Amino acid sequence: MRKLTYYIACSVDGFIGDVTGDASAMLPYVDEEFLDFLKSEYPETVPTRGRRACGFDDLENKRFDTVIQGRLSYDLALKDGDVSPYAHLRQYVASRTLAASPSPEVEIVGEGLLDTVRELKAQEGGLDIYLCGGSRLAGELFDEIDQLVIKTYPIVYGTGMPMFAADCDVAGFALGEVRSFGNGAVVRTYDRAR
Numbered sequence: 001m002r003k004l005t006y007y008i009a010c011s012v013d014g015f016i017g018d019v020t021g022d023a024s025a026m027l028p029y030v031d032e033e034f035l036d037f038l039k040s041e042y043p044e045t046v047p048t049r050g051r052r053a054c055g056f057d058d059l060e061n062k063r064f065d066t067v068i069q070g071r072l073s074y075d076l077a078l079k080d081g082d083v084s085p086y087a088h089l090r091q092y093v094a095s096r097t098l099a100a101s102p103s104p105e106v107e108i109v110g111e112g113l114l115d116t117v118r119e120l121k122a123q124e125g126g127l128d129i130y131l132c133g134g135s136r137l138a139g140e141l142f143d144e145i146d147q148l149v150i151k152t153y154p155i156v157y158g159t160g161m162p163m164f165a166a167d168c169d170v171a172g173f174a175l176g177e178v179r180s181f182g183n184g185a186v187v188r189t190y191d192r193a194r
């Protein structure tokens, strides 16, 4: 089975952005040391334009070959005129309102979201599936999430967008890798205890 991994940037108090979802306050923590980590461990999680700007768009995918994001997260790329933000991955966008995909590289998944995710997980071979967010989609897919990779930056929002916008059942996860950085960021990996 391929894993569905919720890989997400988060504040110390567990928010993925401010109340509007704006996560830009966390961006300054992507400094040289952190970017080196992303390049060596998770290059495919950086959008294609960012990879180009940083000069590593030729790096091979290491952990993921597929990305799924919610329509509101995809909207942020669309507002920048970017219809295919993760061109180096197979891209799925969850939406019941988008009638047609703005790009042939992006597949829209509506009512059949859960079935599609289960089918992707059941596919043989390949790399894992990057659940990019946001909060609502992660809440909807909570039971299917096999792994969390939480990039915690040393800021407190006080209030904001939670990791999961849904009433999830309590679920246990086992701590895997932990990596800390000079600027106070910590990246923790958790596998669901099934």
Ligand SMILES: NC(=O)c1ccc[n+]([C@@H]2O[C@H](COP(=O)([O-])OP(=O)(O)OC[C@H]3O[C@@H](n4cnc5c(N)ncnc54)[C@H](OP(=O)(O)O)[C@@H]3O)[C@@H](O)[C@H]2O)c1
Pocket (backbone or CB within 6 Å): 007, 008, 009, 010, 016, 017, 020, 021, 022, 023, 069, 070, 071, 072, 073, 074, 076, 094, 095, 096, 097, 098, 109, 110, 111, 113, 132, 133, 134, 135, 136, 137, 138, 140, 161, 165
């Ligand atoms: N900190 C981070 O690393 C990070 C990462 C990603 C995103 N974010 C933030 O998250 C915010 C967006 O999160 P959000 O929770 O507001 O929205 P979201 O999860 O990105 O998108 C929600 C939309 O996804 C679609 N959707 C959700 N569940 C579905 C289902 N079961 N079937 C079909 N479609 C489904 C719906 O689209 P329709 O309305 O079209 O039906 C829904 O309105 C952004 O502001 C972004 O900055 C932060």
